[in-house]
Amino acid sequence: TAELCRVPKGLYDSIKVKGRATKFVDDIFQPTGNNSLNAQQNFNNKRRCMAMLLFDYLSGQTIPSLYTSFECRYKLKDDTQHAFAMLAQQYKPGIKLMGITKAMTTVYHSCTIDNLSAFLQCVLQEKDAMLTEFDTQKCDFDTIDTQDTYARLLDKIRGxxxxxxxxxxxxxxxxxxxxxxxxxxxxxxxxxxxxxxxxxxxxxxxxxxxxxxxxxxxxxxxxxxxxxxxxxxxxxxxxxxxxxxxxxxxxxxxxxxxxxxxxxxxxxxxxxxxxxxxxxxxxxxxxxxxxxxxx
Ligand SMILES: [Zn+2]
Ligand SMILES: [Zn+2]
Structure with missing residues (x-):
């Protein structure tokens, strides 16, 4: 669980300093060429690209410079691509997190993230709530072992x-x-x-x-x-x-x-x-x- 929290936290910290959170997604993806979509339509596509970018990072893939949403191509800003590459080194997702992410491929590829900062904040709050709950429960072996399993296993070994x-x-x-x-x-x-x-x-x-x-x-x-x-x-x-x-x-x-x-x-x-x-x-x-x- 430590790793599951460390990676989003690192990502959150690094985008927190990159200006207005609500503008982040709109800023980092630029349409290639001239598409005929209006700003809102483009933004909807970018939200999808953001989810795919997060998927690429969390599943341990190299971050591409181009993302496609509904047949429109968007270029990821060089410095953002570079930032994610750095992030992947500094907060490299572990095998477990990569596995979970890959298992959720369809979720990432069908969802949208319009505010990455808020999204990560949710993830981290969820984590805090989870840890609080975890801390309030006694979870030493004696408490969990209501069936005297330990004593019985010892008996089985020793007779x-x-x-x-x-x-x-x-x-x-x-x-x-x-x-x-x-x-x-x-x-x-x-x-x-x-x-x-x-x-x-x-x-x-x-x-x-x-x-x-x-x-x-x-x-x-x-x-x-x-x-x-x-x-x-x-x-x-x-x-x-x-x-x-x-x-x-x-x-x-x-x-x-x-x-x-x-x-x-x-x-x-x-x-x-x-x-x-x-x-x-x-x-x-x-x-x-x-x-x-x-x-
Ligand atoms: Zn006897
Ligand atoms: Zn006996």
Missing amino acids: CPDRCPCCQRPCDVDHTLIKSNPGSESNKHRCATGHALRAMNGYKFEETDEASLFMCEQIKDDQTIVVGSLRKRWSQFKLDHRDWVFESLLKDDELARLNQKFLSIWAKIGRDLCQKYGMKFVTYNTQRINVPESY
Whole structure:
């Protein structure tokens, strides 16, 4: 937009000093030879030539010395032609302005400008009004971004930062597919591709300290887990984390395969985790799942 204002302003400033604005158009075009038109008819033609001259300048063409309107030829005064050539260097229309101008070819070739100064003043006033309006509107990104698009795009790139509160496996839902916020009723967090071994987050059996090799999907509602100093039924734990769906989308055989994969990872890193969390390292649990687990 800066360029769209700069060029008319430069043109306006340079013709402002060239005498009476209303006479400008009449002055700069002189009929060639003797045409039989009266002054008013000639002036009407000159107004058209003025529009064509403005078109030539704004569309980045070289300014010719002759303009034709309704088969009458008009010579552009040498000093004006020279002035426009200088102007084209000093305030060279950019590609955008040239493009807009060319797109308006038919407008320029059918309109008339009888007072270039007033015409440009209108353009510039229009610009001022536009800028004023622009300034009064808050247009920083946060204001425009009423749909949290930025946050959702970040989520899409980084993935959801939430982790299963039980096994700490990252949520793998693409929350950006649904407009509501991550964790809200229709857009809950989930380990859709399956949870991790609970031992990976330090869960162990209460009495034997055996690391729990179960996955969140395998816990039954009436099973008790110990969270910090609290004993909770799994059903209650789920209520405490309503922003999560704890069921994965895996079928039983897929879940069994994933469990096997985790067990082979466990064989490699399990000992370290057991040391970190004070658990007893095992590769299978001797205890049933319905014994309280704690961490
Ligand atoms: Zn989990
Ligand atoms: Zn999530």
